[in-house]
Amino acid sequence: MRRILVTSALPYANGSIHLGHLVEYIQTDIWVRFQKLQENQVYYVCADDTHGTPIMLKADDEGITPEDLIARMEVEHKEDFDNFLIEFDFYGSTNNLATREIANDIYGKLKNDAKLISQTPVEQFFDPKKRLFLPDRYVKGTCPKCKSDDQYGDSCEICGNTHVPTDLVNPYSVISGETPIRKTSNHYFFNLSDDRCTNFLKEWVSKPDRLQPEARNKVAEWFKDGFSDWDISRDAPYFGFEIPDAPGKYFYVWLDAPIGYFGTFKTLCDQRGIDFKSFVDAAKSKSSQTELIHFIGKDILYFHALFFPALLQFSGYRTPTQIFAHGFLTVNGKKMSKSRGTFITARNYLESDLNPEWLRYYYFSKLNSSMQDIDLNLDDFLSKVNGDLVGKFINIASRCAKFINKEFSNSIGPTKDHGILKEILNNKGAIAASYETREYSKAIRIIMSLADHVNQYIDKKKPWKLIKEDKDSLLVVCSTALESFRILSLYLKPVLPQTCQEIEKFLKIKPQLWKDVDCFFTSNHQISPYQHLMHRMTKKNMQKLTNQHANEKGTSPKSHGGESPADSNKINVMTEKFITIDEFTKIKLKVARIVKAEHVEGADKLIKLQLDVGQNKLKQVFAGIKSAYSTDELEGKFTIVVANLKPRKMRFGLSEGMVLAASNEKGDIFLISPEKGAKEGMEVK
Numbered sequence: 241m242r243r244i245l246v247t248s249a250l251p252y253a254n255g256s257i258h259l260g261h262l263v264e265y266i267q268t269d270i271w272v273r274f275q276k277l278q279e280n281q282v283y284y285v286c287a288d289d290t291h292g293t294p295i296m297l298k299a300d301d302e303g304i305t306p307e308d309l310i311a312r313m314e315v316e317h318k319e320d321f322d323n324f325l326i327e328f329d330f331y332g333s334t335n336n337l338a339t340r341e342i343a344n345d346i347y348g349k350l351k352n353d354a355k356l357i358s359q360t361p362v363e364q365f366f367d368p369k370k371r372l373f374l375p376d377r378y379v380k381g382t383c384p385k386c387k388s389d390d391q392y393g394d395s396c397e398i399c400g401n402t403h404v405p406t407d408l409v410n411p412y413s414v415i416s417g418e419t420p421i422r423k424t425s426n427h428y429f430f431n432l433s434d435d436r437c438t439n440f441l442k443e444w445v446s447k448p449d450r451l452q453p454e455a456r457n458k459v460a461e462w463f464k465d466g467f468s469d470w471d472i473s474r475d476a477p478y479f480g481f482e483i484p485d486a487p488g489k490y491f492y493v494w495l496d497a498p499i500g501y502f503g504t505f506k507t508l509c510d511q512r513g514i515d516f517k518s519f520v521d522a523a524k525s526k527s528s529q530t531e532l533i534h535f536i537g538k539d540i541l542y543f544h545a546l547f548f549p550a551l552l553q554f555s556g557y558r559t560p561t562q563i564f565a566h567g568f569l570t571v572n573g574k575k576m577s578k579s580r581g582t583f584i585t586a587r588n589y590l591e592s593d594l595n596p597e598w599l600r601y602y603y604f605s606k607l608n609s610s611m612q613d614i615d616l617n618l619d620d621f622l623s624k625v626n627g628d629l630v631g632k633f634i635n636i637a638s639r640c641a642k643f644i645n646k647e648f649s650n651s652i653g654p655t656k657d658h659g660i661l662k663e664i665l666n667n668k669g670a671i672a673a674s675y676e677t678r679e680y681s682k683a684i685r686i687i688m689s690l691a692d693h694v695n696q697y698i699d700k701k702k703p704w705k706l707i708k709e710d711k712d713s714l715l716v717v718c719s720t721a722l723e724s725f726r727i728l729s730l731y732l733k734p735v736l737p738q739t740c741q742e743i744e745k746f747l748k749i750k751p752q753l754w755k756d757v758d759c760f761f762t763s764n765h766q767i768s769p770y771q772h773l774m775h776r777m778t779k780k781n782m783q784k785l786t787n788q789h790a791n792e793k794g795t796s797p798k799s800h801g802g803e804s805p806a807d808s809n810k811i812n813v814m815t816e817k818f819i820t821i822d823e824f825t826k827i828k829l830k831v832a833r834i835v836k837a838e839h840v841e842g843a844d845k846l847i848k849l850q851l852d853v854g855q856n857k858l859k860q861v862f863a864g865i866k867s868a869y870s871t872d873e874l875e876g877k878f879t880i881v882v883a884n885l886k887p888r889k890m891r892f893g894l895s896e897g898m899v900l901a902a903s904n905e906k907g908d909i910f911l912i913s914p915e916k917g918a919k920e921g922m923e924v925k
């Protein structure tokens with residue numbers, strides 16, 4: 241019996257689970273369920289990655305504490321995972337005591353024993369109004385190359401240029417709109433460039449099966465480039481764990497989130513009385529031969545294959561046994577887009593009345609052990625579910641069960657036709673090997689070809705004719721087909737746990753383990769009356785999915801440099817011309833009174849407005865209405881303002897909203913005003 245701790249990457253707690261994330265969780269869950277069927281002792285743990293500036297700012301925006309925000313997200317994420325039948329042994333949060341203690345322990349050992357922690361001054365952009373250092377994605381400005389406005393600090397979405405925030409022309413803070421200033425502070429670094437790390441990693445990655453061949457090649461390139469030290473600290477204000485001997489400094493993601501793998505597992509161990517050290521301690525895990533396996537997206541390979549093992553090695557912890565990296569998801573062949581991308585969330589999928597097992601099945605049919613991207617082609621999805629899953633597999637039961645139910649009072653007879661059964665059994669090893677090596681698409685090819693053969697067997701024997709001519713043969717054929725169906729359902733059990741549970745109920749057998757593959761029905765075994773096991777996907781389901789306008793903008797910018805799969809697995813779906821009421825209600829429209837209107841030096845079209853938006857709050861807005869209105873006639877007028885538009889730094893100053901106006905092709909402009917009696921601050925709905 242193997243003893244394995246398995247993890248999936250931790251989803252970041254400021255966004256929803258989407259179909260890109262689910263590639264990884266479904267891949268891992270299938271592998272874990274297969275291991276459990278083999279009666280290995282496997283623990284599958286995961287957690288919300290809860291720390292960092294984005295969480296702090298999002299909570300701030302909503303006027304709640306970060307703790308409240310992450311508690312809410314944890315509930316949402318857990319629900320999504322449950323719905324997609326992802327069966328964690330424990331799902332937690334990185335914001336827990338166990339993770340903090342392990343992070344402190346690792347840091348202490350790296351610093352005091354291994355002497356692999358150093359301090360270096362780092363210059364970063366600082367928001368003078370919010371008084372915090374700005375992650376790259378929180379600085380925007382004009383692209384230094386193509387001069388497009390509103391580009392992120394790390395890359396330009398228009399021309400693809402990559403840069404650092406300080407390269408931007410007219411940079412501004414996304415949070416306050418202010419021009420950021422350069423400020424220096426001491427950061428803590430893990431010295432990955434130290435020879436001890438390099439020498440250790442050279443040996444570590446060379447172990448066969450540690451990494452996939454493509455991952456090994458990638459790592460070899462990184463070795464050529466040489467390693468740099470890794471920044472592991474951030475300055476207050478920050479939501480996370482304060483570094484024990486450094487007040488005002490916090491562990492940055494690299495010395496926090498992945499420690500959550502262990503912290504989460506520790507909580508499970510405490511609950512179930514599992515020996516934690518036999519899985520995580522360097523010496524003890526060796527003697528107990530436990531395994532540690534990380535499933536990850538290819539974007540966090542550098543971290544898991546280099547930084548993390550070195551971190552663990554030099555702090556007395558065990559290093560990962562294997563790392564399984566996978567590619568990203570595209571939808572209908574469209575590449576993921578960054579923050580402007582649209583994506584289908586787990587909830588969009590469920591709300592389209594699509595069966596979660598369909599997606600599990602589809603991903604299973606596409607995945608292999610490589611890091612290649614997989615494509616969710618919606619037509620292919622429909623045809624695989626209806627044609628293969630329902631049409632070939634489920635169909636076996638629906639074709640034969642009714643004869644057993646009606647003609648033989650639910651009683652299975654002898655299964656004399658061993659040819660087909662033998663073929664199915666003979667493939668047991670190949671299918672198990674495909675699960676083990678994550679060659680899922682190979683497993684499904686074998687299973688579906690076996691299902692084809694069972695259907696051909698039924699076609700050839702023609703039970704609908706036998707019912708009139710030869711009842712004995714009818715019993716043999718239908719019993720053989722149902723026996724075949726039982727074995728195929730065991731082969732598919734890691735993929736379709738719910739349906740297979742229904743099948744076990746229908747066949748009146750105990751929950752099957754892998755070893756039960758050749759436990760044939762005993763004579764006169766009774767089954768239940770056949771009930772529909774799975775319906776077909778309709779075009780309507782598909783339309784619902786694409787009409788969901790899952791085109792929410794990407795969740796808030798992330799500081800975590802790809803730590804969360806959310807960064808990389810964003811996917812595109814066709815943008816629809818309708819928006820949902822939810823999308824509309826995101827726009828906050830308010831009645832505003834124009835307190836002051838001024839001409840803007842050097843601007844032909846703009847008027848600078850000071851708007852009273854209620855509660856004595858003033859907003860400054862630049863409006864392109866100079867051709868139609870004089871400043872005098874504007875002052876005192878009521879209009880409608882988009883109140884929650886992100887502040888935008890313009891050449892003339894900060895614009896904190898937008899006033900609404902109608903216009904025609906000639907360029908005439910008509911400011912929108914509410915009826916008499918409306919007061920500043922009233923909401924427009």
Ligand SMILES: [Zn+2]
Binds near residue numbers: 385391
């Ligand atoms: Zn550009």
